Amino acid sequence: MTDERALRVSVWASAAFGVLALVWGVLSGSRLIVFDGLYSFAAVGLTLLAVLALRTARRGPDERYPWGREAWEPLAVVLKAAALAGLCLYALVGAVVEIVDGPTPIAVGSALVYGVVSTVAGLAITLVLRRLSRGGSDLVRAEAAEWAGDTLLSVGVLVGFAVAWVLTLTGRPEWAAYVDPVMVVLASGAFLPVPARLVVRGVRELLSMAPDDEVLAGLRAEVAAVAGERGYGESVVRASKVGGRLDVEVDFVVPASATVAELDEVRAALLDRLGTTSLTVGFTADRRWIV
Incomplete structure (x- = not known):
């Protein structure tokens, strides 16, 4: 039951992050924080899918599945990773459009505080899931990898808003406005390899290819x-x-x-x-x- 406990931790943490980020992002006017919230909400639904796949796989073989139901696990990983990759691409395109059209100002101080909170909390959840994933299923390891990627995104949020804060203090608020969409481009582009690797690994298993x-x-x-x-x-x-x-x-x-x-x-x-x-x-x- 360690796998399900780890996935439940991820679900509740993702839901809390989603609410926090969406509210904070709307109030501060930050596209990057809103993206973080959307990512967390998407993770909630996809983690529930992972829980369903895990329970299905544990039912074992029967007349309908003579070799077992383990294929549901890589299928869930592929669907989850593909959805997260699509969300990253959507955010990437939206940020590029905003840069071209001209960004809107944001509440830099508030956004910087969010960066600190999300980085510390994301790191804590990542460490908990990595501990629970030792000897666990691929679904839990994928969940831990997803949180590691989200923590990197939070670090990007923190660094970006720190730069924007410095620019604002030095009298360049028009430059500071570009930091938010630029960081969305960098963060979403940097995170894309994580779901891409999970998709490749899941497809290899669905095709019954050789292990590592x-x-x-x-x-x-x-x-x-x-x-x-x-x-x-x-x-x-x-x-x-x-x-x-x-x-x-x-x-x-x-x-x-x-x-x-x-x-x-x-x-x-x-x-x-x-x-x-x-x-x-x-x-x-x-x-x-x-x-």
């Missing part, structure tokens, strides 16, 4: 160890990661004299070493059947 090289290398090392213990000359490892499930298929070339009892011992040894619940092991005396 590090994971695959670890699997091959364990299989090679078992093959070496048994004196088998060759083995082939295939794997794919879908949500929290790691599907592994191992094929061995074995002597024709191998008994069923010996082969079952190999299966047991592999299951003990790999620790995966989705393991298929094949044996053949003819190399051509494992190509």
Whole structure:
């Protein structure tokens, strides 16, 4: 239940941030703070989608889903990341239009205070979620990455409004007005790689592609160890990661004299070493059947 607890923390924190940012942004006239609020509200709905996907995945296999429901997890990650990327692009275009048309003045002092509050609070939530995500699902790790990106946005808000405050104090309020839309452009552009990476990772899982090289290398090392213990000359490892499930298929070339009892011992040894619940092991005396 740690995953759901982490997602609930994210939902309530996002809702609080959304209300705070929208009210503060409207009162101060800052497009950047309003963008921060819209981002937080979007995160609320998308996190609820993540909770639904997590509960669905945990229902396990049945006649309708014979291999399990883990694909709902990467699907939720892809939808969430794509929506956040769209919001960033919308903010980016709006800020560029405002720069071209001429920005409107904002309450710099109020906006600077918001930057301090949002940065400190965002950092705190990020640290909490990272702690809860250790050993958790990809959904929780995606949530922690999202909050890390939002904290970077808050840092951008703080730095930008600090610059605007200095410009105002030095008698250049017309220049200070450009800081808000420029920071929207920089912040939204800097944050776009985060959902982009999540989309790529989620699509890889939906397409049942191989896991990271590090994971695959670890699997091959364990299989090679078992093959070496048994004196088998060759083995082939295939794997794919879908949500929290790691599907592994191992094929061995074995002597024709191998008994069923010996082969079952190999299966047991592999299951003990790999620790995966989705393991298929094949044996053949003819190399051509494992190509």
